[in-house]
Amino acid sequence: MEIVMAIVVGILFMTATYLMLSKSLLRIIVGTGLLSHGAHLLILTMGRLKRGSAPLLGEKGPYTDPLPQALILTAIVISFGVTAFFLVLAYRAYKELGTDNIEKMRGNRGNE
Amino acid sequence: MSLLHLAIIAPLLYAILVPLFYKSFRQIHTGWFVLPLPIILFAYFFSYISTTRHQAIVMETLNWIPSMGINFTAKVDGLGLLFALLITGIGSLVILYSIYYLSKTKEKLNTFYTYLLLFMGAMLGVVLSDNLIVMYAFWELTSFSSFLLIGYWYQREKSRYGAQKSMIITVFGGLAMLGGIILLHLMTGSFSITEIIAQAHDIVNHSLFIPALLCVLLGAFTKSAQFPFHIWLPDAMEAPTPVSAYLHSATMVKAGIYLVARLTPVFAVDGLWVWLVAGFGIVTLFWGSFSAVKQTDLKSILAFSTVSQLGLIMSLLGVGAAALHFPGVEDNLYIVATTAAVFHLINHATFKGSLFMVAGIVDHETGTRDIRKLGGLMHFMPITFTIAIIGTFSMAGLPPFNGFLSKEMFFTGMLHVLELDLFNFQSVAILFPIIAWIASVFTFIYSMMLVFKTFTGKHQPEKLDKKPHEAPIGMLISPTILASLVIIIFFFSNSLLSENIIEPALAAIFPGLLTEGTGFMVHIDIWHGFKPELFMTLGVIAFGILLYLTYPKWRKIYKLFPDKLALNRLYDGILERAQNGSNRLTNSYMTGSIRSYLVYIFTFFIIILATSLFVKNAFKLDTSKVSSIGIYELLLALFIVIGAISTVFAKTRLASILLLGAVGYMVSLFYVLFRAPDLALTQLVIETVSVALFLVCFYHLPKLRKEDSRVRFKLMNALISVGVGIMVTLIALSAHSNKFFQSISQYYIENTYTEAAGKNMVNVILVDFRGFDTLFEITVLAIASLGIYGMIRLRLTRGDEE
Numbered sequence: 001m002e003i004v005m006a007i008v009v010g011i012l013f014m015t016a017t018y019l020m021l022s023k024s025l026l027r028i029i030v031g032t033g034l035l036s037h038g039a040h041l042l043i044l045t046m047g048r049l050k051r052g053s054a055p056l057l058g059e060k061g062p063y064t065d066p067l068p069q070a071l072i073l074t075a076i077v078i079s080f081g082v083t084a085f086f087l088v089l090a091y092r093a094y095k096e097l098g099t100d101n102i103e104k105m106r107g108n109r110g111n112e
Numbered sequence: 113m114s115l116l117h118l119a120i121i122a123p124l125l126y127a128i129l130v131p132l133f134y135k136s137f138r139q140i141h142t143g144w145f146v147l148p149l150p151i152i153l154f155a156y157f158f159s160y161i162s163t164t165r166h167q168a169i170v171m172e173t174l175n176w177i178p179s180m181g182i183n184f185t186a187k188v189d190g191l192g193l194l195f196a197l198l199i200t201g202i203g204s205l206v207i208l209y210s211i212y213y214l215s216k217t218k219e220k221l222n223t224f225y226t227y228l229l230l231f232m233g234a235m236l237g238v239v240l241s242d243n244l245i246v247m248y249a250f251w252e253l254t255s256f257s258s259f260l261l262i263g264y265w266y267q268r269e270k271s272r273y274g275a276q277k278s279m280i281i282t283v284f285g286g287l288a289m290l291g292g293i294i295l296l297h298l299m300t301g302s303f304s305i306t307e308i309i310a311q312a313h314d315i316v317n318h319s320l321f322i323p324a325l326l327c328v329l330l331g332a333f334t335k336s337a338q339f340p341f342h343i344w345l346p347d348a349m350e351a352p353t354p355v356s357a358y359l360h361s362a363t364m365v366k367a368g369i370y371l372v373a374r375l376t377p378v379f380a381v382d383g384l385w386v387w388l389v390a391g392f393g394i395v396t397l398f399w400g401s402f403s404a405v406k407q408t409d410l411k412s413i414l415a416f417s418t419v420s421q422l423g424l425i426m427s428l429l430g431v432g433a434a435a436l437h438f439p440g441v442e443d444n445l446y447i448v449a450t451t452a453a454v455f456h457l458i459n460h461a462t463f464k465g466s467l468f469m470v471a472g473i474v475d476h477e478t479g480t481r482d483i484r485k486l487g488g489l490m491h492f493m494p495i496t497f498t499i500a501i502i503g504t505f506s507m508a509g510l511p512p513f514n515g516f517l518s519k520e521m522f523f524t525g526m527l528h529v530l531e532l533d534l535f536n537f538q539s540v541a542i543l544f545p546i547i548a549w550i551a552s553v554f555t556f557i558y559s560m561m562l563v564f565k566t567f568t569g570k571h572q573p574e575k576l577d578k579k580p581h582e583a584p585i586g587m588l589i590s591p592t593i594l595a596s597l598v599i600i601i602f603f604f605s606n607s608l609l610s611e612n613i614i615e616p617a618l619a620a621i622f623p624g625l626l627t628e629g630t631g632f633m634v635h636i637d638i639w640h641g642f643k644p645e646l647f648m649t650l651g652v653i654a655f656g657i658l659l660y661l662t663y664p665k666w667r668k669i670y671k672l673f674p675d676k677l678a679l680n681r682l683y684d685g686i687l688e689r690a691q692n693g694s695n696r697l698t699n700s701y702m703t704g705s706i707r708s709y710l711v712y713i714f715t716f717f718i719i720i721l722a723t724s725l726f727v728k729n730a731f732k733l734d735t736s737k738v739s740s741i742g743i744y745e746l747l748l749a750l751f752i753v754i755g756a757i758s759t760v761f762a763k764t765r766l767a768s769i770l771l772l773g774a775v776g777y778m779v780s781l782f783y784v785l786f787r788a789p790d791l792a793l794t795q796l797v798i799e800t801v802s803v804a805l806f807l808v809c810f811y812h813l814p815k816l817r818k819e820d821s822r823v824r825f826k827l828m829n830a831l832i833s834v835g836v837g838i839m840v841t842l843i844a845l846s847a848h849s850n851k852f853f854q855s856i857s858q859y860y861i862e863n864t865y866t867e868a869a870g871k872n873m874v875n876v877i878l879v880d881f882r883g884f885d886t887l888f889e890i891t892v893l894a895i896a897s898l899g900i901y902g903m904i905r906l907r908l909t910r911g912d913e914e
Contacts, residue, residue, distance in 0.1 A: 001738060001739045001740065001741045001742070001745060002738045002739065002845075002848050003733075003735070003738060003845065004741060004745070004746065004749050005749070005844075006841045006844040006845050006848070007749075007841055008749045008752055008753060009840060009841065009844055010837040010838060010840045010841030010844070011752075011753050011756055011757070011837055012752070012756050012775075012837075013833075013836050013837045013840040014833045014834055014836060014837025014838075015756040015757055015759060015760050015833070015837075016756075016833075017714060017829075017832060017833035017836040017837070018760055018829055018830060018833035019759065019760060020710060021707055021710055021711065021714075021829040021832065021833065022707075022829070023707065026765055026768065027768070030759055030768050030769070030771075030772050033772045033775075033776070033802070034756055034759065034772065034775065037775055037776060037779050038840070040779065041779060041782065042840070042844060044782075044783075044786060044788070044791075045844065045848070046844065046847060046848060047855075048737075048739075048855075049739045049786055050739055051739060051740075051787075052787065053787060054787040054788065054789050055787070055788075055861070055872070055873035055874055056789070056871055056872055056873070057864060057865055057871035057872075057873070058871055061861075063861055063873070064786070064787045064788070065855055065857045066857055066860055066861070066873035066874050066877055067855070067856070067857045067860065067877065069788045069790065069791055069874045070874050070877040070878050070882065070885075072788075072791055073790060073791055073794055073874065073878060074878070074885050074886065074889050076791070076794055076795060076798055077794070077798070077889050077892070077893060078889055078892050078893075080798045080801070080802060080893075081892050081893045081895075081896035081897075082892075082896065083802060084802070084805055084896055084897075084900060085896045085899050085900055087805060087806065087809060088809075088900045088903050088904065089903060091809050091812055092903050092904070094812070095812070102705075102706050102707065103705055103707070
């Protein structure tokens with residue numbers, strides 16, 4: 001199963017990279033969303049996908065590893081916060097600048 | 113701290129007081145407050161002569177960074193003392209001269225004397241430090257204070273240009289010298305010059321010896337304006353004339369000479385040193401004197417003349433270094449060259465100092481330094497004229513002035529090259545006396561031009577800004593003293609200099625040559641009989657007069673040398689190219705487009721990871737530990753892949769938002785399947801909120817247009833993203849196949865209830881075992897929400913103003 005998951009994660013990273021390389025802001029945000037999904041699944045996969053009970057003491061052991069789950073939980077919340085911020089930032093940037101093309105969002109060149 | 117240390121840094125300390133004097137006593141010229149210090153120092157160093165003349169060396173150590181062997185070790189020996197006396201002696205005279213030269217109302221005297229004192233202290237530090245790092249620190253301080261002094265009239269563009277140029281060139285050499293010092297330290301384990309000299313014979317075959325030699329020489333050549341680094345010196349003439357007289361004739365430019373003389377016992381063991389020092393010296397001598405003739409500005413002539421005289425001293429030091437290869441001091445032919453170098457060093461300081469002061473007086477009293485406008489000043493300025501005659505005749509090497517003596521010894525030294533059978537010198541030895549002789553002819557010509565074009569001929573009052581008249585008496589004191597020294601040294605060189613100054617200096621340059629109880633016997637003859645040197649001098653005078661009189665006819669020779677090939681053009685070109693080149697380089701990759709930066713980052717990511725996987729042979733696939741594949745998981749994985757890939761091809765914004773949401777929900781289903789209930793919950797809620805947020809913004813979000821980029825770009829993006837995906841997969845697989853130690857989770861499983869009284873392990877880890885993560889995760893959320901609020905509510909730039 002881990003091999004399949006590694007490939008899924010690879011594909012998530014691949015699509016995320018492709019979207020992040022595009023010019024439209026919205027695509028970039030979607031890309032970051034996919035990237036965080038990929039990263040979370042990667043953490044889960046690396047913690048071994050052994051079949052065990054959920055990490056609740058009421059269940060019968062053996063349990064799955066609780067530590068990666070705690071890490072992912074933290075990461076999910078943080079990436080949500082960042083995504084929400086980024087989304088509003090994109091919205092404001094679009095309102096202020098009138099474009100969503102990041103190639104056109106250049107200020108004055110530093111050296112000139 | 114000994115008195116000696118205090119004496120060395122006294123100018124630096126005193127510099128702090130100068131602005132106070134300037135502010136408090138505006139009626140009195142600040143120079144008067146500064147003047148006593150160098151005189152006291154001169155007297156102090158003068159008292160050391162009785163010590164050094166008996167070959168004794170005074171060493172005082174002040175700990176600075178003892179753990180690294182860097183201590184302020186002051187060492188007074190013959191060579192250091194000679195320079196210290198020059199620095200303080202000429203320094204006193206220059207300050208006296210500057211009091212009359214610089215106006216107390218128009219000039220900012222506080223900065224001038226502060227810089228000058230900084231320079232004086234730095235220079236004393238250079239020549240009296242035994243520790244190379246300390247010497248380097250003072251060396252750079254001379255570069256800095258020289259930079260400040262050249263740019264003293266910073267309103268003038270040429271001053272700034274000259275200051276920058278001298279800074280770039282001398283600091284370039286200084287850094288090279290630092291490299292040489294470090295290499296010396298690597299070879300010998302010491303920064304002390306005395307200790308390094310003691311090990312000179314052990315390190316000569318070390319592989320770092322030649323690099324160290326080249327680096328040190330680069331430092332010395334740039335500081336002493338040797339070809340081709342001499343170009344900064346003529347531009348440094350934008351400094352006030354007292355500065356030119358002090359720094360750029362008598363002291364700073366001789367720091368390189370000092371360095372070469374000081375390190376001769378270390379490096380002259382190798383023939384390369386002799387070759388380079390003598391070779392560059394003689395080329396500089398010729399080129400300086402050749403270029404001086406075509407100059408029309410008094411100070412430019414003097415600048416090129418300084419370059420040429422420094423070359424002369426350098427070549428003598430090079431030839432003199434050959435003396436180390438012959439035992440003993442009796443019948444050692446090459447010691448005469450070093451003697452000549454030391455002697456000419458003193459002579460040059462006297463006559464060049466006085467000539468610069470003369471140039472300053474002419475400038476001050478007529479308003480110009482252009483020899484085409486000057487002429488016939490003899491009647492207006494008889495004293496200045498007399499001083500100028502003495503200085504220039506000494507420079508040209510005529511009796512009865514000291515330049516004659518050192519020039520004769522110079523010829524003697526160069527003739528001895530003919531007999532040098534070391535380091536393959538035989539093949540080109542004949543060039544040395546010939547070039548030396550030709551250069552002397554040119555020296556004679558520009559010396560004559562300097563004095564006769566200025567003071568004789570037709571007076572052209574219409575071209576002058578002021579009506580010329582004799583300088584005030586105070587301005588004449590310093591050059592008069594120097595000019596009298598020129599004559600006194602000629603007649604009394606033996607009684608004054610040989611025993612007291614030159615012999616101890618030689619002992620410092622050749623510490624290994626002296627055996628117990630012997631000493632250098634320097635005897636400078638005024639008349640040494642009909643020897644080849646005398647005929648060479650007569651030839652110089654005859655040809656010099658001939659060429660001087662016919663100068664208008666052969667002046668065209670300077671036109672032959674194309675201006676484009678001039679070294680200044682080269683320097684300016686290099687500077688401009690470096691600026692344009694780095695600008696172009698930066699512009700070529702700093703495009704300002706986020707996309708290209710991401711391309712760099714991802715490409716680097718792929719390359720570095722792929723290389724390390726390949727080089728370290730790290731890829732590994734171990735299928736023994738993998739868990740079995742379930743049908744639900746497989747289906748879910750398939751859906752996720754389809755969802756992710758469809759986002760790339762989504763044509764509308766709604767589709768891409770929904771697809772992202774779909775992927776998120778399927779991820780939460782994964783969490784369900786992989787026994788992570790808390791994760792599944794959170795993911796479900798957050799995905800819902802995110803999609804809601806997207807949909808709330810949906811109305812305002814930009815329409816998803818078709819990417820209007822060219823196919824090539826899309827292909828590149830696709831290649832990079834495929835690369836990233838493959839790399840992540842490969843690394844995940846190899847990481848999974850290598851597990852070196854057990855997970856620490858067993859501890860959590862065992863202790864969740866007993867230690868933390870909870871049954872949900874994930875929650876206990878979040879709030880108990882690793883509660884700090886949660887605290888700051890909450891902070892992140894708080895900051896994000898505040899940021900979002902701020903972004904929506906605060907519109908300082910546009911909204912409110914309009």
